[in-house]
Amino acid sequence: MSSTKILQVNGRSYPWMKQPVVVVCVDGCEQEYINQAIQAGVTPFLKKMVAQGTVLSGDCVVPSFTNPNNLSIVTGVPPSVHGICGNYFLDREANQEVMMNDAKYLRAGTILAAFSDAGAKVAVVTAKDKLRSLLGHKMRGICFSAEKADQATLEQNGIDNLLELVGMPLPSVYSAELSEFVFAAGVKLLETRRPDIMYLSTTDYIQHKFAPGTPGANAFYAMMDDYLTQLDELGAVIGLTADHGMNAKTDSAGKPNVIYLQDVLDAKIGSGKTRVILPITDPYVVHHGALGSYATVYLNEGADLESVSRQISAIPGIELVLTRTDAAARFELPADRIGDLVVVSERLTVIGTAATRHDLSELNLPLRSHGGISEQRVPLMFNRRLGAIPSDHRVRNFDVFYLAMNGAV
Amino acid sequence: MSSTKILQVNGRSYPWMKQPVVVVCVDGCEQEYINQAIQAGVTPFLKKMVAQGTVLSGDCVVPSFTNPNNLSIVTGVPPSVHGICGNYFLDREANQEVMMNDAKYLRAGTILAAFSDAGAKVAVVTAKDKLRSLLGHKMRGICFSAEKADQATLEQNGIDNLLELVGMPLPSVYSAELSEFVFAAGVKLLETRRPDIMYLSTTDYIQHKFAPGTPGANAFYAMMDDYLTQLDELGAVIGLTADHGMNAKTDSAGKPNVIYLQDVLDAKIGSGKTRVILPITDPYVVHHGALGSYATVYLNEGADLESVSRQISAIPGIELVLTRTDAAARFELPADRIGDLVVVSERLTVIGTAATRHDLSELNLPLRSHGGISEQRVPLMFNRRLGAIPSDHRVRNFDVFYLAMNGAV
Numbered sequence: 001m002s003s004t005k006i007l008q009v010n011g012r013s014y015p016w017m018k019q020p021v022v023v024v025c026v027d028g029c030e031q032e033y034i035n036q037a038i039q040a041g042v043t044p045f046l047k048k049m050v051a052q053g054t055v056l057s058g059d060c061v062v063p064s065f066t067n068p069n070n071l072s073i074v075t076g077v078p079p080s081v082h083g084i085c086g087n088y089f090l091d092r093e094a095n096q097e098v099m100m101n102d103a104k105y106l107r108a109g110t111i112l113a114a115f116s117d118a119g120a121k122v123a124v125v126t127a128k129d130k131l132r133s134l135l136g137h138k139m140r141g142i143c144f145s146a147e148k149a150d151q152a153t154l155e156q157n158g159i160d161n162l163l164e165l166v167g168m169p170l171p172s173v174y175s176a177e178l179s180e181f182v183f184a185a186g187v188k189l190l191e192t193r194r195p196d197i198m199y200l201s202t203t204d205y206i207q208h209k210f211a212p213g214t215p216g217a218n219a220f221y222a223m224m225d226d227y228l229t230q231l232d233e234l235g236a237v238i239g240l241t242a243d244h245g246m247n248a249k250t251d252s253a254g255k256p257n258v259i260y261l262q263d264v265l266d267a268k269i270g271s272g273k274t275r276v277i278l279p280i281t282d283p284y285v286v287h288h289g290a291l292g293s294y295a296t297v298y299l300n301e302g303a304d305l306e307s308v309s310r311q312i313s314a315i316p317g318i319e320l321v322l323t324r325t326d327a328a329a330r331f332e333l334p335a336d337r338i339g340d341l342v343v344v345s346e347r348l349t350v351i352g353t354a355a356t357r358h359d360l361s362e363l364n365l366p367l368r369s370h371g372g373i374s375e376q377r378v379p380l381m382f383n384r385r386l387g388a389i390p391s392d393h394r395v396r397n398f399d400v401f402y403l404a405m406n407g408a409v
Numbered sequence: 410m411s412s413t414k415i416l417q418v419n420g421r422s423y424p425w426m427k428q429p430v431v432v433v434c435v436d437g438c439e440q441e442y443i444n445q446a447i448q449a450g451v452t453p454f455l456k457k458m459v460a461q462g463t464v465l466s467g468d469c470v471v472p473s474f475t476n477p478n479n480l481s482i483v484t485g486v487p488p489s490v491h492g493i494c495g496n497y498f499l500d501r502e503a504n505q506e507v508m509m510n511d512a513k514y515l516r517a518g519t520i521l522a523a524f525s526d527a528g529a530k531v532a533v534v535t536a537k538d539k540l541r542s543l544l545g546h547k548m549r550g551i552c553f554s555a556e557k558a559d560q561a562t563l564e565q566n567g568i569d570n571l572l573e574l575v576g577m578p579l580p581s582v583y584s585a586e587l588s589e590f591v592f593a594a595g596v597k598l599l600e601t602r603r604p605d606i607m608y609l610s611t612t613d614y615i616q617h618k619f620a621p622g623t624p625g626a627n628a629f630y631a632m633m634d635d636y637l638t639q640l641d642e643l644g645a646v647i648g649l650t651a652d653h654g655m656n657a658k659t660d661s662a663g664k665p666n667v668i669y670l671q672d673v674l675d676a677k678i679g680s681g682k683t684r685v686i687l688p689i690t691d692p693y694v695v696h697h698g699a700l701g702s703y704a705t706v707y708l709n710e711g712a713d714l715e716s717v718s719r720q721i722s723a724i725p726g727i728e729l730v731l732t733r734t735d736a737a738a739r740f741e742l743p744a745d746r747i748g749d750l751v752v753v754s755e756r757l758t759v760i761g762t763a764a765t766r767h768d769l770s771e772l773n774l775p776l777r778s779h780g781g782i783s784e785q786r787v788p789l790m791f792n793r794r795l796g797a798i799p800s801d802h803r804v805r806n807f808d809v810f811y812l813a814m815n816g817a818v
Binding site (some may be wrong): 248 | 440441442443444445447448449459464465466620621622623657659660661662663664666725756757774775783786788790803
């Protein structure tokens with residue numbers, strides 16, 4: 001492998017790495033989490049990254065959800081290219097909500113797969129299993145989730161005996177330990193297997209619960225800081241970013257500000273005229289009750305696009321309503337997998353379908369969530385000084401591999 | 410004084426109070442400060458207000474600054490009526506930036522003055538002296554600032570010997586104690602003078618420094634909670650609101666995101682073609698460096714309105730650019746005291762004039778500030794159950810006197 005070898009993936013150039021490259025996607029990492037943790041003095045390594053490395057801000061993909069952004073990060077391109085624009089979309093022919101976590105929905109190859117094809121040692125560790133098959137698509141190497149670490153096999157995951165390797169018990173899917181397992185595994189993998197590229201992707205369980213700078217949040221970042229220190233000491237080039245930000249979605253009493261959009265539209269336009277899909281919906285809803293700041297609306301016969309759009313725009317708390325075409329253009333989404341309208345709510349407000357379809361009793365803390373434009377700004381941090389970035393380049397979270405591999409001196 | 414007596418002030422009806430009414434304006438009180446303080450368990454009285462009183466969300470005035478909002482609260486009307494739309498405006502004839510903290514700029518009478526005229530005992534305590542003359546305009550009764558409490562005289566302020574009454578030393582203008590003095594004075598006044606109406610207005614020194622839920626913020630709200638408990642025990646109807654919210658304005662490293670708008674416009678359009686005014690500017694700049702999310706731009710000869718507007722809109726971080734007419738209509742501002750353009754930046758970004766005119770070396774903590782639409786949502790909390798509010802009424806912070814006096818059962 002020559003040091004000048006360059007791989008082309010989805011139209012972007014990635015030079016062969018000289019040191020191991022570790023990209024960390026910290027789920028729900030609003031920039032303020034890092035700022036406050038540094039202020040509180042609990043993250044000496046992040047502070048060192050500020051002083052000696054590079055700190056950027058970038059835009060994530062809207063909808064600011066986990067899957068579209070993780071896929072953008074590992075493909076280096078927006079959902080218009082890779083196809084994954086949420087957890088769910090409506091299959092119009094079957095008239096069914098379809099989960100998009102199967103690799104058959106992926107329309108672009110990943111940087112990880114390309115490098116593994118070219119002979120690089122690649123490892124992927126994700127917190128929840130829902131992302132594993134998408135991230136590991138066509139990739140040779142190690143790929144497993146913390147959630148199902150106990151079930152990992154050499155055949156399926158390229159590794160086994162994980163609990164022993166990592167030295168932690170299997171974490172609960174709703175825990176800070178689920179993310180800690182990801183970091184701990186990353187350190188052990190770098191120590192024992194030294195992959196050329198590693199992608200570590202956590203879960204936002206903590207960020208949904210705790211505001212930036214509060215004890216629960218700072219404890220998480222202190223934990224993360226310790227593992228980052230180890231990855232750095234092992235010689236890795238580290239690029240850290242987030243899939244999306246996170247904001248409080250409540251009033252001063254902690255009551256969530258929810259627009260039950262299906263209820264509103266049924267009342268205004270008539271039952272059955274529209275179908276509201278919340279692409280945040282996934283099998284793990286305890287921490288957000290399937291409530292985010294983004295929805296897509298499919299219109300049935302008899303519903304007028306312009307009139308529905310106008311009525312949604314008039315609802316207090318709605319930030320933006322776009323037609324399919326405009327949303328696909330502005331947010332770089334696959335037009336065939338979004339509804340006739342895309343709806344984004346304001347920072348403090350989330351969108352639900354029908355009140356009866358959201359069980360808020362499971363929310364034991366005031367709602368914090370994401371999905372909107374208000375969660376688009378995310379950190380990009382590197383433990384190396386990067387070269388200058390052209391001032392007209394809009395930095396994206398999915399530039400992280402590109403910057404880590406091209407820009408690290 | 411009959412119990413059915415009703416005063417009309419600026420077109421709104423205020424019934425004579427049956428119990429003392431205390432309105433508290435907590436400067437910079439983003440709703441999340443209260444939510445997090447309740448979650449942390451440090452504000453039992455605020456928690457009780459949630460359970461037994463009334464909690465609303467409302468919109469403050471944009472620009473989300475202290476003076477326009479304090480004046481809206483005490484007049485019950487927007488700046489288009491009362492005239493105060495910032496700390497500074499440009500006197501075009503003199504071509505000079507003029508401070509608007511003189512009562513001569515006030516175009517409407519206050520609820521406080523109207524009640525004092527009608528024989529009510531009225532008291533106003535404000536943290537900083539800059540607000541005192543505006544709030545106390547034409548009002549008989551007690552009116553003083555914590556900042557100059559030591560200089561208060563019977564003649565000027567309707568009260569003297571304040572340090573002795575309050576039992577606190579004169580606080581520094583940059584301190585949490587400046588606000589604590591306001592609350593402590595409020596309790597002592599209610600105990601000893603029992604005013605019919607009292608307005609307490611704090612300073613956002615703490616909110617500029619500390620994020621919601623962090624120790625410095627929680628300590629402030631715990632302090633406040635203790636004084637609110639006492640006001641409640643003394644039988645007051647309490648209405649609490651904020652002049653504006655507060656947001657972090659930095660990246661993950663705590664570096665402020667600043668658009669130096671005068672520099673940008675000078676470079677693009679030519680020096681001297683435009684004049685950027687920051688109405689947040691005031692003599693107390695240590696905690697925000699005169700950086701907020703709102704600016705107004707005056708055009709000189711040779712500058713084309715539409716072209717300048719388009720160029721400002723294209724700057725990353727700008728949320729909105731409105732012409733004078735549109736801004737006056739949308740934000741209910743006095744058209745003669747705003748520039749040709751009104752510019753609002755996004756949640757995480759502030760606007761400066763020229764880089765050389767802002768001394769950020771005084772900022773010893775990451776910038777938190779306000780001024781934009783992103784700081785418009787504020788709490789309204791009452792220690793009484795209010796009657797239902799019509800669903801089509803847009804709740805404003807300047808409804809707080811109206812709701813406290815009309816709605817309290």
